[in-house]
Amino acid sequence: MNSGNNQFHDHDSDEIFDLYNAVNGERYEGLLDIRKLDELTDEEREIFDVPRLKELGAHVISGCAQCEAIINTLDWARGRLKKEMSVASPKQKNWQ
Numbered sequence: 447m448n449s450g451n452n453q454f455h456d457h458d459s460d461e462i463f464d465l466y467n468a469v470n471g472e473r474y475e476g477l478l479d480i481r482k483l484d485e486l487t488d489e490e491r492e493i494f495d496v497p498r499l500k501e502l503g504a505h506v507i508s509g510c511a512q513c514e515a516i517i518n519t520l521d522w523a524r525g526r527l528k529k530e531m532s533v534a535s536p537k538q539k540n541w542q
């Protein structure tokens with residue numbers, strides 16, 4: 447276990463999820479594009495805690511493997527969702 451550099455890990459996957467949604471899952475040079483946080487509408491700013499998400503975003507793009515893993519899962523879930531919506535396959539096999 448790596449004990450260093452962990453001071454930010456009071457966040458949980460819900461916050462990562464908010465961050466991911468706030469930037470619409472967009473990437474810049476392979477990292478979450480946190481510049482999108484500056485482009486949010488007023489409405490979105492009421493939904494998201496932007497200063498908090500900015501802090502979290504800075505942490506995420508600093509290369510936190512734990513957060514990256516969560517984001518990759520969200521990417522995967524989103525890709526899967528898109529595929530299922532466009533194909534609308536009637537069979538629900540292989541769900542695991």
Ligand SMILES: [Zn+2]
Nearest residue numbers: 505510512513
């Ligand atoms: Zn992290």
